[in-house]
Amino acid sequence: MERIRSNSPCWCGAKTKYKRCHGDRRLLQRDRVEIGVVSPPREVPDHITRPDYVTTGAVGTPRTFQIQDDTSLPRLRHACRVAAEVLEETGRAVAPGVTTDEIDAVAHAAYLSRGAYPSDLHYNGFTKSVCTSVNGVICHGIPDDRPLEDGDIVNIDVTAYIDGMHGDTSATFLVGDVDEPTRALVETTREAMLVGIAAIRPGEPLKRIGEAIEPFARSRGFTVVRQYGGHGIGETFHAAPHINHHIDRSDDQPFLPGMSFTVEPMLLSGNTTFTQQPDGWTEHIDDAMPSAQFEHTVVVTDTGAEILTVIAGESASPPAV
Numbered sequence: 135m136e137r138i139r140s141n142s143p144c145w146c147g148a149k150t151k152y153k154r155c156h157g158d159r160r161l162l163q164r165d166r167v168e169i170g171v172v173s174p175p176r177e178v179p180d181h182i183t184r185p186d187y188v189t190t191g192a193v194g195t196p197r198t199f200q201i202q203d204d205t206s207l208p209r210l211r212h213a214c215r216v217a218a219e220v221l222e223e224t225g226r227a228v229a230p231g232v233t234t235d236e237i238d239a240v241a242h243a244a245y246l247s248r249g250a251y252p253s254d255l256h257y258n259g260f261t262k263s264v265c266t267s268v269n270g271v272i273c274h275g276i277p278d279d280r281p282l283e284d285g286d287i288v289n290i291d292v293t294a295y296i297d298g299m300h301g302d303t304s305a306t307f308l309v310g311d312v313d314e315p316t317r318a319l320v321e322t323t324r325e326a327m328l329v330g331i332a333a334i335r336p337g338e339p340l341k342r343i344g345e346a347i348e349p350f351a352r353s354r355g356f357t358v359v360r361q362y363g364g365h366g367i368g369e370t371f372h373a374a375p376h377i378n379h380h381i382d383r384s385d386d387q388p389f390l391p392g393m394s395f396t397v398e399p400m401l402l403s404g405n406t407t408f409t410q411q412p413d414g415w416t417e418h419i420d421d422a423m424p425s426a427q428f429e430h431t432v433v434v435t436d437t438g439a440e441i442l443t444v445i446a447g448e449s450a451s452p453p454a455v
């Protein structure tokens with residue numbers, strides 16, 4: 135797949151040049167999202183088991199591969215199903231005028247009602263129960279008092295801890311009426327995640343994921359964030375291996391049967407430089423173009439990978455490319 139050029143016919147099938155169709159960057163430009171006021175951390179009842187870093191205050195666990203067997207996989211499945219349900223329930227609250235703090239409150243209640251702990255809460259000093267990343271925020275946005283506006287996009291990233299396992303999933307939601315080039319960014323990102331997952335085979339190297347995702351994104355005029363990747367997950371929230379979503383030719387570690395990790399590409403529509411905000415978390419794109427992200431937790435099977443954070447009825451088949 136080739137990178138699309140300004141004067142090529144648009145990838146969407148319209149007879150128009152890409153630069154006058156989905157490649158018209160003026161349509162994507164929007165106001166920078168200012169950081170708002172963050173409310174105090176939400177409480178978790180005592181009967182819900184916390185991950186060790188909440189009690190010790192330190193994310194000190196060794197970064198080993200997370201390999202599941204017949205006894206651990208059902209527990210991971212459960213955590214992943216809970217995460218998927220929380221994401222789905224929270225996504226239904228997205229609407230113009232709703233603040234990201236209200237989104238956090240909906241998510242928080244959804245975790246607790248399922249007996250799960252929100253893994254983000256007090257992870258490395260993070261004080262909310264989900265990440266909410268709006269428009270040009272690439273990832274790790276902190277829920278605050280900014281109301282979502284018509285035309286925004288917001289990624290909600292949910293991680294649930296239950297049965298001693300973390301399940302991690304995120305999706306980018308449309309707020310009200312979103313313009314077509316931005317919707318294309320969102321849909322391409324979802325497809326890029328599925329294209330990456332479809333490339334997983336036991337014994338093949340990890341780089342197969344980036345080899346699938348990056349050319350797919352570029353064929354639609356988008357770029358892939360290189361600084362953040364997926365991660366092993368299971369009893370540890372962020373474990374080995376690191377999963378690149380861009381091509382890294384040296385990444386020869388093979389996928390192992392039972393290995394569990396996330397695939398969570400972030401796609402950009404403009405420049406690739408971004409800056410961490412003074413809050414120590416929010417990653418802000420420098421050119422005010424939107425970015426999108428989707429995430430699933432997967433486990434390597436004997437023939438490929440199974441998505442564990444998919445909810446009943448959700449389509450998880452990759453596009454034909």
Ligand code: MF3
Nearest residue numbers: 254257260265274291293302
């Ligand atoms: N869920 C995020 C991920 O995909 C991590 C969030 S960590 C937090 O890996 F501290 F920012 F919440």
Ligand code: CO
Nearest residue numbers: 291302303429
């Ligand atoms: Co996540």
Ligand code: CO
Nearest residue numbers: 302396398429
């Ligand atoms: Co993750």
